[in-house]
Amino acid sequence: MAAGLHDHHLYLSLLEEARYFQIPRLQSWLEGERYLEAVTVSLKTMVREMDGNLSAETSTLAGTTIKCFPSWGTKKVYICPRGTSGHRGRPDLCGRRCEQVRGDDSDPYEEELCLRIFTVSKSKLQARDLCSSSLRSPTEARYKV
Ligand SMILES: [Zn+2]
Numbered sequence: 001m002a003a004g005l006h007d008h009h010l011y012l013s014l015l016e017e018a019r020y021f022q023i024p025r026l027q028s029w030l031e032g033e034r035y036l037e038a039v040t041v042s043l044k045t046m047v048r049e050m051d052g053n054l055s056a057e058t059s060t061l062a063g064t065t066i067k068c069f070p071s072w073g074t075k076k077v078y079i080c081p082r083g084t085s086g087h088r089g090r091p092d093l094c095g096r097r098c099e100q101v102r103g104d105d106s107d108p109y110e111e112e113l114c115l116r117i118f119t120v121s122k123s124k125l126q127a128r129d130l131c132s133s134s135l136r137s138p139t140e141a142r143y144k145v
Contacts, residue, residue: 006035040125049075050115064123073116076109 011030018027029035060066080087080094081102087093091107102108 006039011035038127040127042123042125044121046119046121048117048119050117060121061123064121066119066121069118069120071116071118073114074111075114077112079108079110081105081108 011033015027015030018024018030058066077089078087078091080098082094082098084094084098087098094102
């Protein structure tokens with residue numbers, strides 16, 4: 001494959017040779033473009049908000065490419081009506097005294113900058129069975145261990 005794509009020129013050349021050398025299984029496999037089914041491309045996207053910790057670690061399969069696209073945005077952050085810093089962003093921590101201060105007003109929020117990372121991971125999965133068993137002669141396939 002060149003640049004992640006199938007090399008159709010190579011497949012056409014192989015098809016000519018399969019016809020010339022009279023290899024019907026290979027000829028059928030190439031004419032049916034079965035090689036298109038042999039590779040599956042998987043794309044996974046994820047948006048992650050960075051919370052001040054700018055380091056991240058991940059592990060992935062070999063052959064997987066990961067691209068990250070950072071962007072700045074804003075998000076709404078809950079503000080405690082009493083101004084308690086420990087309650088910032090955590091309305092569940094506010095208690096009765098906070099609610100008394102808030103009164104009938106709606107929950108106070110303010111916007112703050114946040115860094116978002118848009119991640120795209122791309123991996124190719126090869127169906128090796130499709131490449132080998134469909135080309136194998138019936139006798140070979142029968143005696144496979
Ligand atoms: Zn509070």
